[in-house]
Amino acid sequence: MTAYRPLDEEKAIQIAREINQLFPENAELSCREIGDGNLNLVFHITDAANGASVILKQALPYAKVVGESWPLTLDRARIESEKLMLEGKLAPGLVPVVYHYDAQLALTAMEDLSSHHIMRRGLMEGTRYPLFSEHISTFMANTLFFTSDLGMNQQDKKQLVKAFINPELCKITEDLIFDDPYTDSPNNSYDSHLEDAAAALRTDGELHLEIALLREKFLTQAQALLHGDLHTGSIFATPESTKVIDPEFAFYGPIGFDVGAVFANLLLNYAGQVHWSRDEQERAAFRTYLLRTIEEIWNAFDSKFRALWDQHGVDRMASSAPGYRELYMKRLLQDSIGFAGAKMVRRIVGLSHVADIDQIPDAAKREAAQRLALAIGTALIRRNRKANSIRDLLEIAATREDVHST
Numbered sequence: 001m002t003a004y005r006p007l008d009e010e011k012a013i014q015i016a017r018e019i020n021q022l023f024p025e026n027a028e029l030s031c032r033e034i035g036d037g038n039l040n041l042v043f044h045i046t047d048a049a050n051g052a053s054v055i056l057k058q059a060l061p062y063a064k065v066v067g068e069s070w071p072l073t074l075d076r077a078r079i080e081s082e083k084l085m086l087e088g089k090l091a092p093g094l095v096p097v098v099y100h101y102d103a104q105l106a107l108t109a110m111e112d113l114s115s116h117h118i119m120r121r122g123l124m125e126g127t128r129y130p131l132f133s134e135h136i137s138t139f140m141a142n143t144l145f146f147t148s149d150l151g152m153n154q155q156d157k158k159q160l161v162k163a164f165i166n167p168e169l170c171k172i173t174e175d176l177i178f179d180d181p182y183t184d185s186p187n188n189s190y191d192s193h194l195e196d197a198a199a200a201l202r203t204d205g206e207l208h209l210e211i212a213l214l215r216e217k218f219l220t221q222a223q224a225l226l227h228g229d230l231h232t233g234s235i236f237a238t239p240e241s242t243k244v245i246d247p248e249f250a251f252y253g254p255i256g257f258d259v260g261a262v263f264a265n266l267l268l269n270y271a272g273q274v275h276w277s278r279d280e281q282e283r284a285a286f287r288t289y290l291l292r293t294i295e296e297i298w299n300a301f302d303s304k305f306r307a308l309w310d311q312h313g314v315d316r317m318a319s320s321a322p323g324y325r326e327l328y329m330k331r332l333l334q335d336s337i338g339f340a341g342a343k344m345v346r347r348i349v350g351l352s353h354v355a356d357i358d359q360i361p362d363a364a365k366r367e368a369a370q371r372l373a374l375a376i377g378t379a380l381i382r383r384n385r386k387a388n389s390i391r392d393l394l395e396i397a398a399t400r401e402d403v404h405s406t
């Protein structure tokens with residue numbers, strides 16, 4: 001049995017050689033550590049002879065972004081590999097293939113997706129993804145419906161809840177999204193020009209009530225097996241293809257948390273367009289594209305989820321009680337809007353930010369993007385329980401304006 005040890009590039013090559021059938025015995029392999037996320041090591045290994053390649057992802061026993069002072073369970077590597085394999089069955093073609101999982105090394109060998117781009121980067125460069133709404137709505141409808149009490153055996157579901165208990169990673173979300181931004185937490189991090197906006201978040205009782213309710217949902221509602229961190233940095237895309245990676249935050253939670261994550265990250269890019277677009281015309285066009293994408297995602301998700309319910313629903317009461325389905329879908333929409341808002345706010349004042357905003361070099365433009373993201377995020381949080389349609393979200397985004405400080 002191999003004991004756990006963090007790999008370096010040389011050791012990663014050795015491990016790749018030991019994994020059956022990844023590479024021919026005498027292959028000349030090269031390796032680069034390419035991890036740019038907050039938590040893990042990611043090794044890209046290539047065979048010089050034919051360009052064949054593989055990704056080895058290894059969990060560290062602490063959060064990489066903070067260091068050894070923030071210990072973190074290695075079990076997240078098991079959760080990630082098992083979730084990826086389940087997603088591969090429920091949403092074929094929309095996740096990388098898992099070749100191998102090593103529990104001792106907390107390591108997953110998976111398909112190399114370097115032919116794709118991280119979607120966050122693509123959006124920052126102005127790339128459009130015409131099939132994204134189709135793909136991500138299928139991914140979410142299939143993975144969420146078939147792991148919920150609506151779409152799977154309810155006794156088996158309880159076993160899945162147990163297998164995906166993920167307390168340490170849930171605690172990160174509970175703190176970073178549903179607590180820190182609303183108090184004077186040492187985890188928070190924001191530009192000094194935002195002090196007034198950050199202070200306002202700490203004293204806004206109406207906002208705190210909505211966040212407390214969303215937090216309660218996140219803590220208690222085992223509705224479906226979530227990806228748990230479905231942001232555009234966890235999506236590889238080309239105009240033709242979409243692949244979702246990095247489900248180490250997976251657990252049984254409220255469906256709107258995944259849907260809201262997608263909305264939030266498209267809206268963070270929307271705010272960042274104050275810089276990423278070349279001129280006002282391009283900005284308006286790209287923002288229209290982003291809002292249209294959100295609308296398409298919701299509409300496609302809603303109709304695919306309902307169709308799965310029609311064809312594969314297992315819960316007699318849920319399928320037959322008059323008005324239940326309408327209420328269920330309306331609550332999903334409201335939750336998605338609320339969680340989207342919470343996820344936007346945390347990326348501006350909390351511990352971990354997004355490149356769409358942080359990599360804006362000009363301070364005045366960055367501030368405009370940050371304030372726009374906060375204005376949209378807080379408005380979504382306030383609206384969530386009153387929302388009736390995806391148009392509520394679109395109207396909120398479209399009517400908040402860029403505010404330049406200079």
Ligand SMILES: Nc1ncnc2c1ncn2[C@@H]1O[C@H](COP(=O)(O)OP(=O)(O)O)[C@@H](O)[C@H]1O
Pocket residue numbers: 034035036037038039040041042055057096110111112113114118233234245246248
């Ligand atoms: N299957 C893959 N194929 C190619 N590159 C990958 C793959 N998985 C991860 N990466 C690269 O590693 C980076 C970090 O991966 P990610 O899973 O997001 O790590 P973390 O869990 O630390 O956030 C990604 O942004 C991407 O550049």
Ligand SMILES: CSC[C@H]1O[C@H](OP(=O)(O)O)[C@H](O)[C@@H]1O
Pocket residue numbers: 036037038039063065172173176229233234246351352
């Ligand atoms: C200390 S973890 C902060 C943050 O990082 C995770 O993102 P990723 O794994 O994609 O880098 C997650 O969003 C956490 O909230």
